[in-house]
Amino acid sequence: MGCHLCEYYCAFAGTDGSDMARALKGIKINPRIKIEEKDGISFAVSCRHCREPLCVKGCITGALTVADGVITIDRDRCVSCYTCVLSCPYGAVSPSDDGAVQKCELCVKTAEGTPACVRGCPNNAIVFEERECAE
Amino acid sequence: MKYLIIGNSAGGIGAVEGIRQIDKEGGITVISNEPYHTYSRPLISYLLLGKITEDKRKYRGADFYAKNNVKLVHGTVKRIYPEDKQVILSGGEQVSYDKLMVAAGSSPFVPPFEGLDGVPAENRFAFMCLDDALNLNKALDKNKRVLIVGAGLIGLKCAEGILEKVAGVTVVDLAPRILSSILDDYGAKPFQELLESKGIEFRLSRGVKRFEGRTAVLDDGETVDFDILVLAVGVRPNTALLKDIAEIDKGIVINEKSETTAPDIYAAGDCVQTVDASSGESKIMALLPNAYIQGECAGINMAGGEKSFNKAIPMNAIGFFGLHVVTAGNYTGDKLYTEREGNGYKRLFYGDNKLNGFILVGNVEKAGIYTSLIRERTPLDSIDFALVCKKPGMMAFTREERNIKLGGGAV
Numbered sequence: 001m002g003c004h005l006c007e008y009y010c011a012f013a014g015t016d017g018s019d020m021a022r023a024l025k026g027i028k029i030n031p032r033i034k035i036e037e038k039d040g041i042s043f044a045v046s047c048r049h050c051r052e053p054l055c056v057k058g059c060i061t062g063a064l065t066v067a068d069g070v071i072t073i074d075r076d077r078c079v080s081c082y083t084c085v086l087s088c089p090y091g092a093v094s095p096s097d098d099g100a101v102q103k104c105e106l107c108v109k110t111a112e113g114t115p116a117c118v119r120g121c122p123n124n125a126i127v128f129e130e131r132e133c134a135e
Numbered sequence: 136m137k138y139l140i141i142g143n144s145a146g147g148i149g150a151v152e153g154i155r156q157i158d159k160e161g162g163i164t165v166i167s168n169e170p171y172h173t174y175s176r177p178l179i180s181y182l183l184l185g186k187i188t189e190d191k192r193k194y195r196g197a198d199f200y201a202k203n204n205v206k207l208v209h210g211t212v213k214r215i216y217p218e219d220k221q222v223i224l225s226g227g228e229q230v231s232y233d234k235l236m237v238a239a240g241s242s243p244f245v246p247p248f249e250g251l252d253g254v255p256a257e258n259r260f261a262f263m264c265l266d267d268a269l270n271l272n273k274a275l276d277k278n279k280r281v282l283i284v285g286a287g288l289i290g291l292k293c294a295e296g297i298l299e300k301v302a303g304v305t306v307v308d309l310a311p312r313i314l315s316s317i318l319d320d321y322g323a324k325p326f327q328e329l330l331e332s333k334g335i336e337f338r339l340s341r342g343v344k345r346f347e348g349r350t351a352v353l354d355d356g357e358t359v360d361f362d363i364l365v366l367a368v369g370v371r372p373n374t375a376l377l378k379d380i381a382e383i384d385k386g387i388v389i390n391e392k393s394e395t396t397a398p399d400i401y402a403a404g405d406c407v408q409t410v411d412a413s414s415g416e417s418k419i420m421a422l423l424p425n426a427y428i429q430g431e432c433a434g435i436n437m438a439g440g441e442k443s444f445n446k447a448i449p450m451n452a453i454g455f456f457g458l459h460v461v462t463a464g465n466y467t468g469d470k471l472y473t474e475r476e477g478n479g480y481k482r483l484f485y486g487d488n489k490l491n492g493f494i495l496v497g498n499v500e501k502a503g504i505y506t507s508l509i510r511e512r513t514p515l516d517s518i519d520f521a522l523v524c525k526k527p528g529m530m531a532f533t534r535e536e537r538n539i540k541l542g543g544g545a546v
């Protein structure tokens with residue numbers, strides 16, 4: 001419905017503080033999940049964790065890797081060349097401000113088992129499940 | 136099954152990972168004449184900047200060879216004997232194979248400059264491999280003036296890498312603008328200005344006519360004195376190993392399965408010529424993503440799997456001092472969409488209902504959506520192209536398309 005809360009939960013999952021409002025106060029958020037909206041339609045786009053991940057195959061340094069179907073980034077090895085931004089058909093990798101790109105990593109690097117966007121969505125509109133797909 | 140891979144870089148590593156998707160047992164030998172753990176070639180300029188440690192330059196983790204059960208051999212393959220299914224190394228050692236992969240990459244192209252032989256060897260460098268970067272690094276100091284011939288990606292990345300360490304850098308190119316193969320005049324301008332503001336000097340629209348010791352005489356008679364010369368004029372595919380064995384045109388000819396015309400011999404990466412899906416033209420596309428994907432495709436087929444790759448397109452992502460440009464495809468078509476704002480620049484090239492190419496300077500967000508429209512040859516009347524021009528996003532696709540792309544089908 002376009003409330004953008006998932007974007008906030010996502011941005012918050014990447015910070016260290018425990019109080020969401022305080023951690024994000026005054027900061028323009030740069031979440032890894034992004035709401036697209038137009039004419040009353042809105043939907044969330046984040047990394048599809050493709051079976052043929054063009055981002056991983058094209059990464060010039062090897063910073064992007066697949067482990068157990070989840071595509072993660074080694075921020076230390078990323079040089080922000082943006083080849084992956086150029087490669088991802090979904091626009092799911094984006095530049096960030098700290099010398100490495102960012103993308104949804106299904107919250108595997110945070111303590112919780114379920115991604116923050118899924119837990120936080122008030123309408124249960126974001127689900128976390130495996131599906132057979134073409135990609 | 137015995138697999139032999141010549142080349143330990145993007146193409147070769149792709150082949151290892153492709154083979155291991157299908158065959159966990161067969162023996163894999165990788166031969167390379169560079170005595171290093173696989174490294175990311177584009178990182179050699181970052182190495183000069185001092186940004187990259189020995190560990191970080193690795194293209195794959197330290198356990199890569201052990202994990203994939205690969206034997207890495209340091210040596211130079213001198214000749215392939217396809218009848219005997221054997222290669223011979225320069226030291227005389229023979230290695231046999233059932234399936235062979237040639238991912239030999241490319242070499243710097245050196246035009247026949249008059250007087251080049253008179254430039255002392257210790258003052259003359261290429262900028263292609265780790266040893267080039269390490270040797271160059273040793274030769275640099277605050278008193279050295281550097282002349283780089285070639286204002287393409289490699290020459291300019293080198294310039295960026297060494298600028299802080301030397302007395303001055305001058306870049307000469309025959310083309311009227313920098314990065315001429317991927318940028319138009321408007322797109323090249325902010326990069327030239329930025330690089331000039333950092334202290335790099337350009338001599339464009341002219342070439343080196345001859346060298347007189349450590350002086351370059353340009354076409355218009357101007358002379359440039361230098362202590363260090365870096366030749367970055369271009370690269371040529373390493374095809375010699377397959378001469379008289381498989382078909383060679385501009386590069387080694389391969390099909391969609393990365394097979395050469397010789398049985399059981401595959402090839403990938405900078406040494407091959409590839410059909411550019413955006414134009415249908417067959418050409419050399421010396422780019423890392425294509426090298427890896429072709430290598431992986433070869434590996435899967437070598438191991439008896441089924442894979443084809445026919446969606447290679449030119450794709451470049453480059454940044455200098457924080458200003459980024461991404462480009463893809465070819466710049467043809469009778470229609471243009473253009474946005475200009477400050478240093479930001481967006482230009483889409485399209486026609487005949489297809490997106491053919493684009494240049495994005497500055498804001499590169501979601502560029503991959505454009506790349507995908509080129510790669511997939513998506514009919515533009517099937518999407519909201521007017522919206523995509525302004526703002527690339529999944530919104531541009533129909534609800535049905537989106538459901539297929541983003542979900543498993545059902546809403």
Ligand SMILES: Cc1cc2nc3c(=O)[nH]c(=O)nc-3n(C[C@H](O)[C@H](O)[C@H](O)COP(=O)(O)OP(=O)(O)OC[C@H]3O[C@@H](n4cnc5c(N)ncnc54)[C@H](O)[C@@H]3O)c2cc1C
Nearest residue numbers: 142144145146168176177211212239240404405421422423
């Ligand atoms: C400075 C620089 C920056 C770059 N930046 C980018 C970038 O930003 N983005 C991008 O997409 N691409 C970039 N490239 C290009 C990219 O590095 C290549 O496209 C890619 O490395 C090709 O991989 P490859 O496996 O085909 O060949 P290579 O990486 O060239 O590897 C071939 C290997 O085979 C070895 N070999 C060759 N012949 C023999 C033999 N007879 N016996 C044994 N070993 C042999 C070679 O020594 C080499 O190690 C850059 C290149 C350079 C030099």
Ligand code: SF4
Nearest residue numbers: 047048049050055088
């Ligand atoms: S970042 Fe893009 S290409 Fe990579 S796995 Fe996610 S959706 Fe696929």
Ligand code: SF4
Nearest residue numbers: 059078079081082084
């Ligand atoms: S920006 Fe980082 S993760 Fe993306 S391709 Fe470049 S090095 Fe790899």
